[in-house]
Amino acid sequence: MGNFFDRISGRKRSAKSAKERLQLVLIHDRTDMTQSELEALRDDILSVISRHVDIDPDAVQIGVEREGREQRLVADIPIRSVTRRRSG
Amino acid sequence: MSAKIVTITSGKGGVGKTTAVANIAVALASNGAKVCCIDGDIGLRNLDVVMGLENRIVYDLVDVIEGRCRLRQAMIRDKRLPELYLIPAAQTRDKSAVSPSDMVRLGDELRNEVDWVLIDSPAGIERGFKYAIAAADQVLVITNPEVSAVRDADRVIGLLEAEEKGSPSLIINRLNLNMVKNHDMLTAEDVIDLLAVRLIGVVPEDEAVVVGTNRGAPIALDDKSKAGQAFRNIAERLQGKDVPFMDLSDQGLWARIQRMAGRK
Numbered sequence: 389m390g391n392f393f394d395r396i397s398g399r400k401r402s403a404k405s406a407k408e409r410l411q412l413v414l415i416h417d418r419t420d421m422t423q424s425e426l427e428a429l430r431d432d433i434l435s436v437i438s439r440h441v442d443i444d445p446d447a448v449q450i451g452v453e454r455e456g457r458e459q460r461l462v463a464d465i466p467i468r469s470v471t472r473r474r475s476g
Numbered sequence: 477m478s479a480k481i482v483t484i485t486s487g488k489g490g491v492g493k494t495t496a497v498a499n500i501a502v503a504l505a506s507n508g509a510k511v512c513c514i515d516g517d518i519g520l521r522n523l524d525v526v527m528g529l530e531n532r533i534v535y536d537l538v539d540v541i542e543g544r545c546r547l548r549q550a551m552i553r554d555k556r557l558p559e560l561y562l563i564p565a566a567q568t569r570d571k572s573a574v575s576p577s578d579m580v581r582l583g584d585e586l587r588n589e590v591d592w593v594l595i596d597s598p599a600g601i602e603r604g605f606k607y608a609i610a611a612a613d614q615v616l617v618i619t620n621p622e623v624s625a626v627r628d629a630d631r632v633i634g635l636l637e638a639e640e641k642g643s644p645s646l647i648i649n650r651l652n653l654n655m656v657k658n659h660d661m662l663t664a665e666d667v668i669d670l671l672a673v674r675l676i677g678v679v680p681e682d683e684a685v686v687v688g689t690n691r692g693a694p695i696a697l698d699d700k701s702k703a704g705q706a707f708r709n710i711a712e713r714l715q716g717k718d719v720p721f722m723d724l725s726d727q728g729l730w731a732r733i734q735r736m737a738g739r740k
Contacts, residue, residue: 401658401659401660402660403662406666409623410626410662410670417627417629417630418634438498444624457633457634457643457671
């Protein structure tokens, strides 16, 4: 019965919330890094890289990914194309 | 004889460490192994009542460590299984009475006496946890499929890795099959995915566990109990047998009728 009421009320099943919340909490517990520290790191990385190459700061994605019990800092930093910059 | 020393720990309290130790010990001893349990929760003695041995205590863990009795004198023999022993925790002392090296020494002495030593760790990650894991060859982390217990289990697994105890195995205890079916409880797969460790057993929630504890008779002795079966399977996996995981989906008569009627 609970399922039916969840469906009509649009409430998310609690197991899904538990898993999503735990995924985030565990990343922070394991890396000992808060969201604001991650943002500070992101700003530092961007300032260093943009001294050498032209990048689009808005397209940059930096986050922590898990692989088993290992945490990995993953950065996706698109470089601005030289030709596109000239034409644009 | 050279015993294997296994510590059961959890971080969070109340997830079933003591119940698991009592039941796995009973299951191992029923399989013919010689087993000694140690209640590591000094000041909060409990394994004795769960095993139904509270009236037989003369000496305790701290008495052995401080040399007031011989090891053999502190090993209380179980009522039902002649090859099962308990070394109870001291009740009037605190965790400072024992150090990690005390436990290593005791473990080494016990290795010559029995096949298995099971240590019931106190909750928390402080001194009690540290001495409880000091002598362990293998650590089992027990958790419930519930956010706070899983989070604490993750912390403990991280600490065990930092202490170079290797990767522990996980027991998921008190899985409520109805709640899982209604998507209101994490599944065993969810917990394994989050914690990324090896699974050694899933114990379904079972009222018989409380009844067994009330009587001081661990349910691993009860052939009909599903939780008892889950604990017996864990014992066999510890002994190196490749036991398939129980099918915990709803196998009741009503569920089968519904399935036959095509309603599921």
